[in-house]
Amino acid sequence: MKFSSLLKAETERVWSRPVLELTSILVFLSSLSAVAPLVSVIPPDRLQAEMFSKIVDSITLYADSLTLFLGLICAVLATLSFAKDYEQGLLQTLLSLPLSRSLVFVSKLIAVTVPITLIAWVTMVSESQLLPCIRYCF
């Protein structure tokens, strides 16, 4: 009960920041700059599909580096979660409650790492399964 309440509060707080949105936008914008130019003559009826295919290719390329982005974000968030709470005094408040130190530590760590691991996993799955499907449809 105590653990789930604390975990919920920690998760809500960490993910109330637009971390994922900003990361996604960053990856998408970076990938657009890497779209390969069209170098061959393409019939007008295939132009749209060809362009889309190239965009998907570049997103796939950048999605690989998303894991690195997410890893970095995870490290920053975890550091912030502990350092900021220590500096502002929330950690002191939590540790003055009848909670073990390990419970506070684990809930803080899980609140940062589990969602980010899930996101990385979903990204990998969608990259390997979803994007080829989309490409095939076009």
Next chain:
Amino acid sequence: MPDETVIEVENLTKRFGPVEALRNLSFKVPEGVAGLIGPNGAGKTTTIKILTGLLRPDKGNAEVFGLNCWKDSLKIRRKIGFLPEKTAFYDHMTGLGYLILISELKGLQNSRNEASKALSLVELESEAQNRRVREYSAGMRQRLGLAQALLGTPELVILDEPTSNLDPLGRIQFLDVINKLSKEAGVAFLISSHILPELEKVCDYVVLMDKGRALKAGSLNQLLSKITTSTFRIKVQPKEKFVELLKREAYVRSLWLEEDLVFVVVGEVENFKRRLPVLLLEAQASLEELEVEGKSLESLFKTSLGG
């Protein structure tokens, strides 16, 4: 005065690198409302952190309700409420939501009821229902911190600078809450504060600390009755030579200046009264004001620390 000991500290020592924050600190605090006073750097916050199990002492022993503050810290934390010097919350929550969370973490049975009760004690219930904590003013945050410390009516409440951000009305309400909880619910309080006149209104017991040691500890009335010196507030023009001459007098225990005023603590009042006109004459100064200060926590503080 009830004589059951709530807090017992014996030869407590704590170092932070080269700085010795506590030096063989020893004192006992009985039931009731106790004040922990002292200048900045006296070691008050370090003592409180040790009592709440946040810091481990290097040497010595600290007990709350007969339980060791480090080894039995979890048991102690079930019995106490604590307001740290720096108040911080889960800012994305509403005040009510935050207190419900803390109630759950404290293991209280009816979290929502306990949270509402604590909010009404600090008169925050109407504002706290729907507003997020990040939108609160400094005073409201302080009240929320107090509500958090009072959640579930603990046996001992430890407050570190509880009124620093409160307006005068908030301070009066806060003192009323302490009086009420102490007398009606038998809650013991340990309050660290620099606002001595306020502390004097609620305290039964006082521990005066300086440089990591307890200079004085005892019931407020006892300590005040032991003051054998008198503090005079004097305004003279010009004051420089007068102060020089006064410093040489044997009966002067301490002397300090505050703006235009000279404060002097004297041991033998009669001697001082006899010598004052002579000193004024020698210094060629004119006396503009002379007042004797009554015995108060402030005068105890000043006489003990020499201003």
